[in-house]
Amino acid sequence: MKEKLRGLWKARTxxxxxxxxxxxxxxxxxxxxxxxxxxxxARTRLxxxxxxxxxxxxxxxxxxVEVERLRAAPAITPSRTDLHTLLQAQIGAAGLSRALVKIDxxxxxxxxxxxxxxxxxDWLNWVAGLASQQVRLKACRIETLSTAGLVSVTATLVRTKx
Amino acid sequence: xxxGEFEGAATDCGDRESPPLSLRLLLAEAQARGxxxxxxxxxxxxxxxxxxxxxxxxxxxxxxxxxxxxxWRKAPPVAGISLVQERQAWRIxxxxxxxxxxxxxxxxxxxLMIHTAALVIDWSSLANEQRGLRQQMESRFxxxxxxxxxxxxxxxxxxxxxxxxxxxxxxxxxSDFLPMIVQVAAATKALPATAxxxxxxxxxxxxxxxxxxxxxxVRNIVARLLQSGLSIxxxxxxxxxTGTNVxxxxxxL
Numbered sequence: 001m002k003e004k005l006r007g008l009w010k011a012r013t014x015x016x017x018x019x020x021x022x023x024x025x026x027x028x029x030x031x032x033x034x035x036x037x038x039x040x041x042a043r044t045r046l047x048x049x050x051x052x053x054x055x056x057x058x059x060x061x062x063x064x065v066e067v068e069r070l071r072a073a074p075a076i077t078p079s080r081t082d083l084h085t086l087l088q089a090q091i092g093a094a095g096l097s098r099a100l101v102k103i104d105x106x107x108x109x110x111x112x113x114x115x116x117x118x119x120x121x122d123w124l125n126w127v128a129g130l131a132s133q134q135v136r137l138k139a140c141r142i143e144t145l146s147t148a149g150l151v152s153v154t155a156t157l158v159r160t161k162x
Numbered sequence: 163x164x165x166g167e168f169e170g171a172a173t174d175c176g177d178r179e180s181p182p183l184s185l186r187l188l189l190a191e192a193q194a195r196g197x198x199x200x201x202x203x204x205x206x207x208x209x210x211x212x213x214x215x216x217x218x219x220x221x222x223x224x225x226x227x228x229x230x231x232x233x234w235r236k237a238p239p240v241a242g243i244s245l246v247q248e249r250q251a252w253r254i255x256x257x258x259x260x261x262x263x264x265x266x267x268x269x270x271x272x273x274l275m276i277h278t279a280a281l282v283i284d285w286s287s288l289a290n291e292q293r294g295l296r297q298q299m300e301s302r303f304x305x306x307x308x309x310x311x312x313x314x315x316x317x318x319x320x321x322x323x324x325x326x327x328x329x330x331x332x333x334x335x336x337s338d339f340l341p342m343i344v345q346v347a348a349a350t351k352a353l354p355a356t357a358x359x360x361x362x363x364x365x366x367x368x369x370x371x372x373x374x375x376x377x378x379x380v381r382n383i384v385a386r387l388l389q390s391g392l393s394i395x396x397x398x399x400x401x402x403x404t405g406t407n408v409x410x411x412x413x414x415l
Contacts, residue, residue: 032274035278036277036278036281039281039282039285040281042285043281043284043285043288046285046288046289046292047288049292050288050291050292050295053292053295053296053299054295056295056299056317057295057298057299057302059317060299060302060303060316060317060320061302063320063321063324064302064303064305064306064320066324066327067306067320067323067324067327068306070327070328070330070331070333071327073331075330075331076330076331076332124340124343127339127340128340131332131334131340134332136329136334136338136339136340137338137339137340137363138364139362139363139364139365140339140361140362140363140364141360141361141362141363142360142361142362143359143360144355144356144358144359144360148355148356149355160329160330160332
């Protein structure tokens, strides 16, 4: 290999040798600068990724401990009342019946309610109160109305399955 | 016939008795300049072709000598330009500069190699740590959820499983509507009552549609949301003008 290269070098004319001799260091320096720049950028990206991963690993460890703790806790017993009935009763108790437009049961543990014009604070208190019944908001869309404090709400509520 | 240091020409129509016409013309030209040579030396390339020197001297009016046969090796060594010597001088200069710079070049090459090696080692070390952390997270996830079929993103999957576990235990999760609305309300409390036109919540994400807000207000809200531990999924891409709607999508970390 070395002899082959030497032969190739000797086969060049002096002018070609001069050109090759001048270009080789320039190309070498350019390649080195490109390599160091690329490696530096890749290293910065990797460092950022590793830092984020370290934080995620710590968080995951904490979450894993919490999951194990929650599993070990005694299971809750959700209300056996039908969710549709339960929600209607809760709406009545909260004084929101007049604003209720529609209430539909999607399944045993999932109900959609539509309020036409309801005070946002009252509706929010009602949703917060449902937490004690193991019912939570799965999805909703709230739109403000022209009257201050009043909103129209379409919400899907679910009950935790046992 | 040599007429200068680097000049010469072939003669014409001369013979044994009479010199070439060009030689006569050159002598006439030299005579006009007042620089007539004292003698002419003749060299022959073929033996036995020497002309009659006395006849040539008579014709030309100056002495003509026999210089013998011509041999280029008899030329004085300093005559003309020696290309070989010039090239050697150039080589000598390059070689001396090169030999003086060689230690510096070696030191520089060694420094660059050490730098390259350090970069590669550092990069490999970080890559190994990244691989190790991923394996550690996956194994921790599998330890908690041995029934998991595929673990693609253990951090995200653990986050979702924790939310499920919290709901099963009757506890609120950060991605629930109530904790999020508390944080969003705190971040948007400075807004006028009519600025928040609608709010949607689904799958742990909340979308706010704001009306008639300026860029500074939006930036302020985004900063507050980030401070309260929420992430902005789709930050406002364009600079909002006064009177336009802005949509912000936020998510619990």
